[in-house]
Amino acid sequence: MIYSDFNHNPGGISLAELVKEFGAPLYVYDGNKMISQYNRLRTAFPGEHVRIKYALKALNNPNILKLFRKQGAGLDAVSIHEVQLGLQTGFQPDEILFTPNCVSFDEIKAGVEAGVQINIDSISMLEHFGHHFGNSVPCCIRINPHIVAGGNVHIQTGHIDSKFGISIHQLRHVLRIVEKENIRVNGLHMHTGSDILDSGVFIQGAELLLETALSFKDLQFIDFGSGFKVAYKQDDVTTDIEELGRVISERFNTFCKEYGRQLELWFEPGKFLVSEAGFLLVKVNVIKQTTATVFAGVDSGQNHLIRPMFYDAYHHMVNISNPTGTPRIYTVVGYICETDTFGWDRKMAELREGDIIAICNAGAYGYTMSNNYNGRPRPAEVLLLDGKAHLIRKAETLGDLTRNVVDAGI
Ligand SMILES: *Cc1c(COP(=O)(O)O)cnc(C)c1O
Numbered sequence: 001m002i003y004s005d006f007n008h009n010p011g012g013i014s015l016a017e018l019v020k021e022f023g024a025p026l027y028v029y030d031g032n033k034m035i036s037q038y039n040r041l042r043t044a045f046p047g048e049h050v051r052i053k054y055a056l057k058a059l060n061n062p063n064i065l066k067l068f069r070k071q072g073a074g075l076d077a078v079s080i081h082e083v084q085l086g087l088q089t090g091f092q093p094d095e096i097l098f099t100p101n102c103v104s105f106d107e108i109k110a111g112v113e114a115g116v117q118i119n120i121d122s123i124s125m126l127e128h129f130g131h132h133f134g135n136s137v138p139c140c141i142r143i144n145p146h147i148v149a150g151g152n153v154h155i156q157t158g159h160i161d162s163k164f165g166i167s168i169h170q171l172r173h174v175l176r177i178v179e180k181e182n183i184r185v186n187g188l189h190m191h192t193g194s195d196i197l198d199s200g201v202f203i204q205g206a207e208l209l210l211e212t213a214l215s216f217k218d219l220q221f222i223d224f225g226s227g228f229k230v231a232y233k234q235d236d237v238t239t240d241i242e243e244l245g246r247v248i249s250e251r252f253n254t255f256c257k258e259y260g261r262q263l264e265l266w267f268e269p270g271k272f273l274v275s276e277a278g279f280l281l282v283k284v285n286v287i288k289q290t291t292a293t294v295f296a297g298v299d300s301g302q303n304h305l306i307r308p309m310f311y312d313a314y315h316h317m318v319n320i321s322n323p324t325g326t327p328r329i330y331t332v333v334g335y336i337c338e339t340d341t342f343g344w345d346r347k348m349a350e351l352r353e354g355d356i357i358a359i360c361n362a363g364a365y366g367y368t369m370s371n372n373y374n375g376r377p378r379p380a381e382v383l384l385l386d387g388k389a390h391l392i393r394k395a396e397t398l399g400d401l402t403r404n405v406v407d408a409g410i
Pocket of ligand 1: 228269
């Protein structure tokens with residue numbers, strides 16, 4: 001694993017050389033790692049009836065979307081704009097699942113006009129949908145089975161107070177609306193959050209969804225969402241995807257026999273496919289020793305990678321400029337005027353001003369959650385594929401920050 005034996009040359013390309021060519025800070029993605037994660041999932045869940053819908057909110061550069069399209073993936077989109085991005089990238093409408101939460105009915109109608117599969121997330125929208133479309137357009141329903149995965153409250157979606165999905169306890173109400181409005185429900189969905197440590201919890205949710213599925217006669221697919229956990233540090237507990245694949249596949253096949261026909265089995269991973277493939281490369285601007293701490297201040301911050309601050313997420317960091325330096329303890333902080341710590345008390349090879357740090361697991365929810373706070377442009381993105389480095393997005397400039405400003409003549 002990368003944590004004990006960090007690979008300075010992912011995909012055969014030196015990370016340090018990339019900084020010389022493209023500058024820092026820099027987002028780098030190993031496309032071949034993404035493909036191998038995709039194939040791992042395909043192997044764990046074999047069969048023609050299995051569909052992988054990449055959750056593009058994790059990382060939405062169109063080049064990456066094309067890479068996944070080539071592998072045979074579809075998309076999971078959570079806004080009409082993500083839907084449009086997918087269509088622009090060449091995905092067919094029927095390959096895109098639109099899973100919005102708390103959007104207007106107009107946005108859902110726009111999704112129907114675009115021809116994508118709609119996933120309904122509330123009783124109210126189900127009523128609107130039925131009233132407006134009757135059985136002329138099928139829809140999927142997002143069920144909240146109220147199982148709780150993982151330990152991070154920010155990324156749990158299955159708990160009782162969650163805003164996501166329609167509670168499984170409201171099934172009777174759902175069925176009443178479906179019957180009255182003659183709605184064609186062609187899919188059932190759950191997505192329980194992002195930290196499945198225990199496949200037993202996932203299977204418990206799946207079991208509830210399958211039980212629910214018996215109440216719907218027009219189903220074409222069942223979508224078990226995502227939440228597959230990847231390693232962020234050494235010896236991290238991760239989802240045993242192969243074990244999960246064995247159990248779920250067998251259970252799903254039994255279910256299809258009971259249901260009376262073969263249904264499709266859908267998943268919508270984001271993090272699993274792209275997290276470990278990404279690095280944020282940052283340069284050390286300042287080493288600052290205070291009475292209590294040695295800070296390494298870098299040329300990036302929570303504006304480029306917010307997960308450590310937002311989710312208290314652990315991101316492994318490696319000094320790639322001085323890999324054989326004597327290990328010392330550092331607190332790595334960003335340059336934003338706000339609490340902005342990438343990692344506390346990290347043992348790293350001695351850092352010198354000008355050294356480059358690779359921040360790992362920056363593929364998912366890195367660039368897509370970045371912003372321009374403190375008037376900072378976003379970094380460039382580089383994709384490594386088959387031994388070549390491709391610039392897939394230029395770094396922003398001051399012009400990008402003022403692009404939409406209107407001079408009011410004041
Ligand atoms: C975010 C999201 C996903 C992807 O979750 P990961 O933990 O990144 O795999 C899948 N489905 C839905 C509906 C989501 O909102």
